[in-house]
Amino acid sequence: MGFHDECGVVGIYGAENAAALSYFALTSLQHRGQESAGIAVSDGETIHLHKDMGLVSDVFDKDHFEDLKGSVAVGHVRYATAGGRTIENAQPFLNTFKLGGIALAHNGQLVNYEPLREMLEDSGSTFSSTSDTEVILKLIARSYKKGLEAAVVNTIQLIKGSYALCIMTEDTVIGVRDPNGIRPLCLGKIAGAHNGKDAYILASESCAIDSCNGEFVRDIEPGEIIIINKNGLKSIHLEERTKKQTCIFEYVYFARPDSVIDGIPVQEARYRMGKVLAEESPVEADVVIGVPDSGIGAAQGYARASGIPYVTGIIKNKYIGRTFIAPTQKERENMVFVKLNAIRSDLEGKRVIVIDDSIVRGTTSRRLVQILRRAGAKEVHFRVSSSPVKFPCYLGIDTPSKNELISSTHELEEIRKEIGADSLAFISLEGMIKAFGEDTFCKGCFSGEYPVACARKV
Numbered sequence: 001m002g003f004h005d006e007c008g009v010v011g012i013y014g015a016e017n018a019a020a021l022s023y024f025a026l027t028s029l030q031h032r033g034q035e036s037a038g039i040a041v042s043d044g045e046t047i048h049l050h051k052d053m054g055l056v057s058d059v060f061d062k063d064h065f066e067d068l069k070g071s072v073a074v075g076h077v078r079y080a081t082a083g084g085r086t087i088e089n090a091q092p093f094l095n096t097f098k099l100g101g102i103a104l105a106h107n108g109q110l111v112n113y114e115p116l117r118e119m120l121e122d123s124g125s126t127f128s129s130t131s132d133t134e135v136i137l138k139l140i141a142r143s144y145k146k147g148l149e150a151a152v153v154n155t156i157q158l159i160k161g162s163y164a165l166c167i168m169t170e171d172t173v174i175g176v177r178d179p180n181g182i183r184p185l186c187l188g189k190i191a192g193a194h195n196g197k198d199a200y201i202l203a204s205e206s207c208a209i210d211s212c213n214g215e216f217v218r219d220i221e222p223g224e225i226i227i228i229n230k231n232g233l234k235s236i237h238l239e240e241r242t243k244k245q246t247c248i249f250e251y252v253y254f255a256r257p258d259s260v261i262d263g264i265p266v267q268e269a270r271y272r273m274g275k276v277l278a279e280e281s282p283v284e285a286d287v288v289i290g291v292p293d294s295g296i297g298a299a300q301g302y303a304r305a306s307g308i309p310y311v312t313g314i315i316k317n318k319y320i321g322r323t324f325i326a327p328t329q330k331e332r333e334n335m336v337f338v339k340l341n342a343i344r345s346d347l348e349g350k351r352v353i354v355i356d357d358s359i360v361r362g363t364t365s366r367r368l369v370q371i372l373r374r375a376g377a378k379e380v381h382f383r384v385s386s387s388p389v390k391f392p393c394y395l396g397i398d399t400p401s402k403n404e405l406i407s408s409t410h411e412l413e414e415i416r417k418e419i420g421a422d423s424l425a426f427i428s429l430e431g432m433i434k435a436f437g438e439d440t441f442c443k444g445c446f447s448g449e450y451p452v453a454c455a456r457k458v
């Protein structure tokens, strides 16, 4: 898989230990971003922030929690999409204005970042980063004197793109999901979190609510703004502009298998895509294996539907961080040998069906086939649980440009030869939709049609 994860956000209201709960939640969202992590907490009067480059467990130690006391918090884990990979772009962003502080955590990407930034600079705003998130923060600040709610509504009407936001002031947390619901955001409750009262949690995925021992309440709807403060919960809908088109790759690859997004369990979606793939592209073989982590659900679905036994076959080294150094291009390409290895006893002398979630550049797939053959696989049949990725994403996922996407530049048979497999098949786009039983997704990287218009990456 050549896509990179995106970001994870969390918001906590009304917990005695909002920073600790944010820490748990962010740890469970770590798969969404490993470059930087941060938590902002309000003690009722001031917002305190700590953020740094690295994994959640590297960024925070016991001493930080001494300075992060309070019951309202937002947190973020980041993989850079818009903006560079520097500490200046780490989130949450915090600004203190005449009327108080605002901290903001964002998962997604604005497509009209440049004109908005230019407009703000022309009217005197200064920026400390190259992140589109800072633009959202400055827009909220600009109309903050009309009240927080009005400022957020005004801002939402100006920004275009994908966004799941957790915003906080000293005494309020706000969650926002873009009008197409491209990035996920859900709401949970944590029983008895402060003097016997319940706390609320907003998070990118439901697994973060589970990690706080909370109870899932519901998904935030596309175009919904949810405001949580001492008056309880208030929801505002920007109904005239909404149409659900959640990123289908959340299910294919990004989200954790134990999460449920918009009522669809991620692992169940992967099983079903594997099942459809088996129906569409059967092949005689002895075993089915999945490329960890996200190929496993689809492989189990394929095995179940085809009656061919599922075996583990491949092991992933879980301890390679983003900072692992591979100095040359060749070494970077060979990284897959460090990340993945085959289990010879599962594969030797067997005809193997291997399921991966996608093929992006093709480099990883080629190495993978080599690994399987080296472990004695007699035949390698490559099956892919997403359709060919032909177009880049500009809605929050870091993809290569179009001419680096192998499905954009090569025909199926050419790709098969390139990766060295005995056969190759992708699930069809119709098959993906059939697996879900509904068509409420962004499928831009397969079709080139995106929910939000934008200048194309080439």
Ligand code: SF4
Residues within 6 Å of the ligand: 182, 246, 247, 248, 249, 250, 392, 393, 394, 395, 396, 397, 442, 443, 444, 445, 446, 450
């Ligand atoms: S273009 Fe692809 S990766 Fe980007 S949001 Fe749409 S489905 Fe997701």
